[in-house]
Amino acid sequence: MTRKAVNLKMLSEALGLSQTTVSRALNGFPEVSEKTRARVVEAAERLNYRPSPSAASLATGKSRLIGHVVSLSAHIMINPHFADFIAGAGEVYSESGYDILLRLAPLEEQERIYHNLAQDQRVDGVVVHGPLTNDRRIGILNALGLPFVVHGRSDEEGRDYAWMDVNNRRAFHRATEFLVDLGHRRIALVNGIEAMNFAARRRQGYETALAERGIALDETLMFSGDMTEPQGYRATRELLALGEPPTAILVASVLPAMGIARALGEAGLRPGPDMSVVAFDDCLSFLEPIDTDAPRDIPYFTAMRSSIREAGKRVARMLLDRIDDPQRPLESELWEADFVVGQTTAPPSRR
């Protein structure tokens, strides 16, 4: 019945070896014979030895913590998206013995926070969430030399940082074309906050597609804001009140899309036959059926689809790779969104 946890000293004494040898045996250094290594590992197991993280961290400067600094309060829309991203990333971290250090802070404090996290050696790397166009955090992190990966992009080039992004421009371009091909000419856009780079790109895709088809932009059909259910609801009510309402709506998330559906329902309109709706679908978990064995329903929303959870996994892997070898060339990865046709699109209704 040991009162205190066993430490390296106790373990090495029990084995009749030096702390050096035990430490090396456990950390897989080559200069210890397989025979002693096996002995050490067995004893460590038996005595339930676990190296102290703070001591190891003090000695090595590595914390085995990944920083995620997010502003959950300000841009509330990211909450559910963030949770799914973290669910993916966390899975990868767990497999590699890392934990998430989560810090909530408004955007304007994040630069200072990164500075402190780096100086304190509190984290081994960070993930940048929700990059703005020309996001200052990226420069700061490069200057600090703290390994990081951006979920999304911050500029056109994307050359001086590692990133993983979905081809938002193409997804919205394609969705717009799809609607135009169906015969729609008045297509509304309910977008995210366009200071965020992903939303800016989505708008570009939409605008380019319309321009290519010779359809003039109409500012009264374009909304930008936090992607909440009420955003979709309100935008739709405004759209329906227009002299000439749109016949289709492109929306940046299934969350506002649900608000759109609600507003349409109240107006006695059916999504699809009466108003086409195409949403960007991040495969949020709470909208998915649990048992994936079950016969898959025909998807409700016609959607551009890309799993944010898978994105979390990929970003986490990229970051762990960078931490293992900070000198490796900057990687980047661009995923295409699937386009799935559901029940919410149809040719424009004649009225």
Added chain:
Amino acid sequence: MTRKAVNLKMLSEALGLSQTTVSRALNGFPEVSEKTRARVVEAAERLNYRPSPSAASLATGKSRLIGHVVSLSAHIMINPHFADFIAGAGEVYSESGYDILLRLAPLEEQERIYHNLAQDQRVDGVVVHGPLTNDRRIGILNALGLPFVVHGRSDEEGRDYAWMDVNNRRAFHRATEFLVDLGHRRIALVNGIEAMNFAARRRQGYETALAERGIALDETLMFSGDMTEPQGYRATRELLALGEPPTAILVASVLPAMGIARALGEAGLRPGPDMSVVAFDDCLSFLEPIDTDAPRDIPYFTAMRSSIREAGKRVARMLLDRIDDPQRPLESELWEADFVVGQTTAPPSRR
């Protein structure tokens, strides 16, 4: 231009004081004069001194990290709820200089994980999420002596652990009574997973209220499962296919409630006039309008309402208090949910 971060030794040399005095000055010990304390604080500021967390942690055994161990993958429903809870808790932690250590792990591994976190002194305390009835984690944590607070309860007494819970039983009792008073007699329940204590209590409230009004239970009207949108959708379709469908539905979250609304819409039924719906509303952020200045809409769902974000704040405060003084008597707090009447309830329609 200092290359390395300044540490206590450098700071004390710069001041011509010993490390002891500097450390004590910074940590507010009484045995250092206000004059020197001021000097020290000024110099620390000027030289941008920050104590190393791992060194401090090694010396004190405190990590200033709060553990949140969750199984985001298994019970997917908790994702958005969890995000809002964390948003609240994180705010409190930030104010007190704590960070969240987030670890994703299936429920069956959590006991082992708590053991390791305690032995490693990796966290100063933990929050227990989603307690089951007779949850084994509670016994483990008590045995480990790791400070913790339970969000919810695990048994009837709730005596040997600190907890904060919503009065789920009363909320569902009241909602059921409300529907009965409106004239409903066939009331369905779309519940969460009933191994979880909160869901079990909700069912009890529902059953008791029905019993009190002399209404027999009908198992075909009761559903239990992960609280997702499709859960609500599917349950509703099953209910509508019944020989004698219910006239009202009680649902454990607005997420499945949205699925209910979708299914009703497809069937050409209006929530409210054609089918009453009462939901438990956790005030999830992405369902709320952003600018709270804006004229508040009449709430859509009739709901039992309690902010999970506020719960996060409260639980965090309770935990920090326990960490400050682990010997303090066990606290507990029971919140009553608001009952707000929205647009989704009405007397049963005659058909």
Added chain:
DNA sequence: AGTCTTTTCCAAAGCGCTTTGGATTTTGAT
């Protein structure tokens, strides 16, 4: 002035790990 407290400060010993720079033993080649 001399004694007794208080106040103010410090040297040094941890906390538990990693890692440098040898020392010792074993192996292999001559």
Added chain:
DNA sequence: ATCAAAATCCAAAGCGCTTTGGAAAAGACT
């Protein structure tokens, strides 16, 4: 048998903080 090389192990010096057990200086009181 001899010597160089390879394999195996170790003592001790950090890493940067907190904290114990005093010591020195200052103030209070006869």
